[in-house]
Amino acid sequence: xxxxxxxxxxxxxxxxxxxxxxxxxxxxxxxxxxxxxxxxxxxxxxxxxxxxxxxxxxxxxxxxxxxxxxxxxxxxxxxxxxxxxxxxxxxxxxxxxxxxxxxxxxxxxxxxxxxxxxxxxxxxxxxxxxxxxxxxxxxxxxxxxxxxxxxxxxxxxx
Amino acid sequence: xxxxxxxxxxxxxxxxxxxxxxxxxxxxxxxxxxxxxxxxxxxxxxxxxxxxxxxxxxxxxxxxxxxxxxxxxxxxxxxxxxxxxxxxxxxxxxxxxxxxxxxxxxxxxxxxxxxxxxxxxxxxxxxxxxxxxxxxxxxxxxxxxxxxxxxxxxxxxxxxxxxxxxxxxxxxxxxxxxxxxxxxxxxxxxxxxxxxxxxxxxxxxxxxxxxxxxxxxxxxxxxxxxxxxxxxxxxxxxxxxxxxxxxxxxxxxxxxxxxxxxxxxxxxxxxxxxxxxxxxxxxxxxxxxx
Numbered sequence: 526x527x528x529x530x531x532x533x534x535x536x537x538x539x540x541x542x543x544x545x546x547x548x549x550x551x552x553x554x555x556x557x558x559x560x561x562x563x564x565x566x567x568x569x570x571x572x573x574x575x576x577x578x579x580x581x582x583x584x585x586x587x588x589x590x591x592x593x594x595x596x597x598x599x600x601x602x603x604x605x606x607x608x609x610x611x612x613x614x615x616x617x618x619x620x621x622x623x624x625x626x627x628x629x630x631x632x633x634x635x636x637x638x639x640x641x642x643x644x645x646x647x648x649x650x651x652x653x654x655x656x657x658x659x660x661x662x663x664x665x666x667x668x669x670x671x672x673x674x675x676x677x678x679x680x681x682x683x
Numbered sequence: 684x685x686x687x688x689x690x691x692x693x694x695x696x697x698x699x700x701x702x703x704x705x706x707x708x709x710x711x712x713x714x715x716x717x718x719x720x721x722x723x724x725x726x727x728x729x730x731x732x733x734x735x736x737x738x739x740x741x742x743x744x745x746x747x748x749x750x751x752x753x754x755x756x757x758x759x760x761x762x763x764x765x766x767x768x769x770x771x772x773x774x775x776x777x778x779x780x781x782x783x784x785x786x787x788x789x790x791x792x793x794x795x796x797x798x799x800x801x802x803x804x805x806x807x808x809x810x811x812x813x814x815x816x817x818x819x820x821x822x823x824x825x826x827x828x829x830x831x832x833x834x835x836x837x838x839x840x841x842x843x844x845x846x847x848x849x850x851x852x853x854x855x856x857x858x859x860x861x862x863x864x865x866x867x868x869x870x871x872x873x874x875x876x877x878x879x880x881x882x883x884x885x886x887x888x889x890x891x892x893x894x895x896x897x898x899x900x901x902x903x904x905x906x907x908x909x910x911x912x913x914x915x916x917x918x919x920x921x922x923x924x925x926x927x928x929x930x931x932x933x934x935x936x937x938x939x940x941x942x943x944x945x946x947x948x949x950x951x952x953x954x955x956x957x958x959x960x961x962x963x964x965x966x967x968x969x970x971x972x973x
Contacts, residue, residue: 546689658785
């Protein structure tokens with residue numbers, strides 16, 4: 526099959542890659558581009574483990590074709606920390622033990638970051654509804670929700 | 684093994700040409716939240732995918748000269764929510780669109796896809812029916828318009844002809860004292876498929892309903908326009924008797940299936956209950972605006 530050449534921007538860096546027309550963005554990220562922070566849970570848009578942003582909008586990378594990224598701006602979990610310095614959400618997830626096995630964590634972080642960029646002062650209900658598309662089988666969600674609320678409060682104070 | 688070709692035309696004419704030429708092997712890609720899942724599960728193996736999101740008209744939200752709105756078929760739910768004015772004019776349509784899937788899904792999924800997917804339970808469809816939305820369709824024989832309620836033909840099927848593409852939804856201008864609402868019954872609070880969905884659009888003058896439309900979903904092979912329910916509301920002050928009559932009309936219109944989500948008896952009863960609740964919300968919003 527003829528591969529398609531795609532030119533895009535990933536975490537602020539210009540990027541070119543080849544893919545099959547049927548490859549999902551998640552396939553391209555985890556395979557060709559070796560950005561394995563985004564996870565494949567359900568591959569049908571239910572679990573949110575593959576969450577990324579496309580032009581600053583939160584999406585599931587398993588529900589997007591890799592060829593669709595042509596000319597767009599993609600951000601993944603790999604772009605969240607600034608070098609060695611963790612993003613406040615990452616730091617708070619560690620401090621408050623808002624993760625256990627870690628499979629959902631990158632999706633939770635990307636989704637929470639997208640929420641706080643849009644709404645720096647969410648209510649607990651808003652956090653829970655926003656994260657309804659991110660499934661976690663370990664934590665019972667409470668620690669995650671509290672970590673997001675706490676991070677939001679600290680980020681507002683700064 | 685057939686090779687999949689991906690096309691992303693920048694004009695509607697190109698898209699229609701490519702889509703019509705590829706025939707039944709072709710699929711339109713808007714948000715892809717249904718298409719990619721169907722491809723992944725092996726239900727669908729398209730030969731050609733026509734991505735319509737590079738066509739400006741498909742992703743535009745415009746206020747028309749008469750005060751109505753035109754929404755491109757591929758506009759995502761999140762884009763609609765972020766529009767400054769749309770949700771004020773059509774809160775019911777917006778809440779219906781924003782009930783589709785998670786925030787991630789809303790970042791991609793469109794009302795156009797929801798309609799063309801042909802699900803009797805698509806959340807945006809009853810609200811669009813209640814709104815009196817008209818769709819523009821373009822195909823090899825040119826453009827035509829169709830009422831939203833005439834688009835679905837049955838589960839998974841539409842009345843679009845081969846080669847035709849849904850382009851946009853046109854929503855009429857809102858007279859003073861108008862609003863709308865959408866409610867659905869699901870067994871949980873978020874991210875589920877409607878057991879019953881009701882959209883109501885109302886115009887009130889001095890507390891009396893002067894016009895009404897009711898859309899009913901998930902209780903028949905297609906989403907229904909329930910004219911008898913609207914007739915029961917028009918001329919009333921939404922008193923108990925009028926609401927009971929409209930609720931009965933909704934229950935009478937039901938031709939549901941029994942499945943794991945709800946029985947025939949349950950869906951039929953809930954259709955009436957939801958009509959009353961949805962009408963109350965629409966009326967409250969319509970009065971607030973005055």
